[in-house]
Amino acid sequence: MPERFLFVGPTLPDAAKLLADSNVQVLPPIAAYDLLRLDPGPGDVIGIVDGYFHHSRSITHKEILVMINRGVRVLGAASMGALRAAELDTLGMTGIGEIYADYTAGLLEADDEVTLLHGLPEHDYRPLSEPLVNMRATLAAAERQGYCSPATRELLIGAMAERPYAARCYRAMWAVGRDLGVNEEELLQLASFVDGGAVDQKREDALLLLDALREPDLPRQQLPSLRLSRTLFVHGWELENRGEVEASTSTWISDLAALRVCQLLATDYPLLHRNLVLDWLADQCRQECRLPQAGRSSAEVAVDHGEHWGLYRVDSAVHEVFLDEWLTEAERGLTPRQQLALFLVRSFRIAPSLTWDELALNALRGTPAFARARRLAAYATAVNTKLAERDHSFHVDLIAEKRITEDTARRWGVPVRQLELAALDRGLGSAENVVAAGRYVHLLAKYNPEEVRFEASPEPARAC
Numbered sequence: 114m115p116e117r118f119l120f121v122g123p124t125l126p127d128a129a130k131l132l133a134d135s136n137v138q139v140l141p142p143i144a145a146y147d148l149l150r151l152d153p154g155p156g157d158v159i160g161i162v163d164g165y166f167h168h169s170r171s172i173t174h175k176e177i178l179v180m181i182n183r184g185v186r187v188l189g190a191a192s193m194g195a196l197r198a199a200e201l202d203t204l205g206m207t208g209i210g211e212i213y214a215d216y217t218a219g220l221l222e223a224d225d226e227v228t229l230l231h232g233l234p235e236h237d238y239r240p241l242s243e244p245l246v247n248m249r250a251t252l253a254a255a256e257r258q259g260y261c262s263p264a265t266r267e268l269l270i271g272a273m274a275e276r277p278y279a280a281r282c283y284r285a286m287w288a289v290g291r292d293l294g295v296n297e298e299e300l301l302q303l304a305s306f307v308d309g310g311a312v313d314q315k316r317e318d319a320l321l322l323l324d325a326l327r328e329p330d331l332p333r334q335q336l337p338s339l340r341l342s343r344t345l346f347v348h349g350w351e352l353e354n355r356g357e358v359e360a361s362t363s364t365w366i367s368d369l370a371a372l373r374v375c376q377l378l379a380t381d382y383p384l385l386h387r388n389l390v391l392d393w394l395a396d397q398c399r400q401e402c403r404l405p406q407a408g409r410s411s412a413e414v415a416v417d418h419g420e421h422w423g424l425y426r427v428d429s430a431v432h433e434v435f436l437d438e439w440l441t442e443a444e445r446g447l448t449p450r451q452q453l454a455l456f457l458v459r460s461f462r463i464a465p466s467l468t469w470d471e472l473a474l475n476a477l478r479g480t481p482a483f484a485r486a487r488r489l490a491a492y493a494t495a496v497n498t499k500l501a502e503r504d505h506s507f508h509v510d511l512i513a514e515k516r517i518t519e520d521t522a523r524r525w526g527v528p529v530r531q532l533e534l535a536a537l538d539r540g541l542g543s544a545e546n547v548v549a550a551g552r553y554v555h556l557l558a559k560y561n562p563e564e565v566r567f568e569a570s571p572e573p574a575r576a577c
Contacts, residue, residue: 135327145170146350148176162194186207190210210319225245226245283304397418485567496557
C-alpha cells in the first residue's frame with residue numbers, strides 16, 4: 114500500500130494530533146538528503162511544509178526531482194514546501210495554497226518571507242518572531258475592514274521587510290510605525306485588530322496540504338516528459354543515504370560505507386569485483402549480440418564484447434599503446450585476452466568518473482560479509498569519535514596521505530607505485546578515493562590488523 118509522509122515543524126506544531134486518525138507519517142522539518150534516506154517508492158506521497166536552511170543544508174531541488182522521477186508524488190505548501198513547489202511545479206511538484214500561488218505569480222520573491230525564529234521541537238517550536246507572509250495577510254485583512262489605510266499597510270510591510278527575519282514581530286511593527294510617523298490612533302486600531310484577528314496564512318496553507326494528504330485518491334498528476342540525468346552527485350547522494358542501524362553499536366551506517374570497508378579490507382575483494390564486472394559484461398553481450406556462447410567463460414565473452422563495441426581488435430590490441438597505462442610491467446607478459454580482461458575490469462564505468470557501486474551492493478547486501486563490514490564501519494566511527502573527544506585537534510581528514518597510501522599498499526601486498534591499479538581492481542576508481550575512504554578505517558585497521566581481515570565472498574545469510 115502506498116505510504117504518505119509529511120515534513121512539518123513550526124508552521125503546524127500540532128500536525129501529529131491533527132493526523133492521528135490517518136496513515137500519514139509526521140516527520141520533522143526536511144533537510145538535504147532526508148528524502149533519499151526515507152527511500153519512498155512509486156505511488157507514495159510526500160508533503161513538505163517546513164524545512165531547515167541555516168544550521169542544516171536545505172532540501173535540494175535535484176533530490177525532489179529524483180523522487181518525482183521515481184513516481185513519488187511531492188506536494189509543497191506554506192513555507193519551504195511553497196518555495197520548492199514554486200520553483201519545481203513545471204517539473205512535477207504540486208504546490209498548494211496562497212503562499213505558493215503568490216511566489217508563482219511573482220508577488221513574493223524573497224525566501225525569508227516565510228522564515229521565522231522559533232523554539233525547540235520539545236517546546237512545540239514556540240514562535241519567537243512573525244513570518245512576513247503572515248504580516249502581509251494580516252495587514253491586508255485589516256485594510257479591507259477599515260483598520261488601516263493602504264499607505265500605512267505598505268509603509269509598515271516595507272519597514273518589516275527591511276528587518277532581519279528574526280527581528281520581525283508585531284511589537285516591533287508598532288514601534289517602527291511610530292518612528293515613521295504613523296498616526297497613533299491608527300496604530301492602536303491595528304493593534305486591537307491583530308490581537309483578535311491576526312491571519313496565520315502559513316497555517317491555513319499547511320491545513321490545505323493536510324487535506325490533500327488525507328484524500329484517498331489524489332487527482333492524477335500531469336508530469337512533463339523529461340529524463341532526469343543521474344549525475345555523479347545524485348549517484349553519490351543516493352548511495353550515501355541508504356543504510357541501516359548496526360545493531361551491536363546502534364550506529365547508523367550507510368550501505369556505501371559498508372561497501373568501502375569491503376573494498377578496503379576484504380582480502381578477496383579483487384576477485385569478487387573482477388567476477389562481477391566480467392559477468393555483467395558477458396550478460397550484456399548475450400543480450401545485445403545474441404551470438405552462440407555455450408561453454409565459454411565470462412572473461413572470454415566479455416573480451417569479445419569489447420571488440421563488438423569497437424573498443425579494440427583482440428588480435429592486435431596488445432600492440433596498441435592504450436593498454437600501457439592499465440597494466441603493470443609484469444602483466445604485459447600475459448596473453449592478449451588476459452591483458453584485455455584486466456583492462457575491462459579496471460576501466461569499468463557506467464559514465465565518466467562514475468563507477469558502478471550498485472553492482473557490488475546488489476551482490477553483497479544480505480550477506481554475512483556485508484553485516485561484518487557494517488560492524489567494522491561502526492567500530493571505526495567509534496574509534497575516531499573517542500580519539501577526537503580525547504584530542505580536540507584530531508580529525509580523520511588530517512591523517513597524512515602518505516600514511517594512508519603506505520599502510521594500504523602494505524595491506525594489499527602491492528608497491529605504492531601500483532596503488533592506482535590496485536584501487537581499480539577493487540572498484541575504488543583511483544588512489545585519491547583510496548585515501549578519502551581509507552582515512553575513516555585507518556586507525557581501526559592499523560591497530561587491529563587481524564580483527565579487520567575478512568572475505569567478501571557473497572554467500573547469502575542463512576536463517577538460524
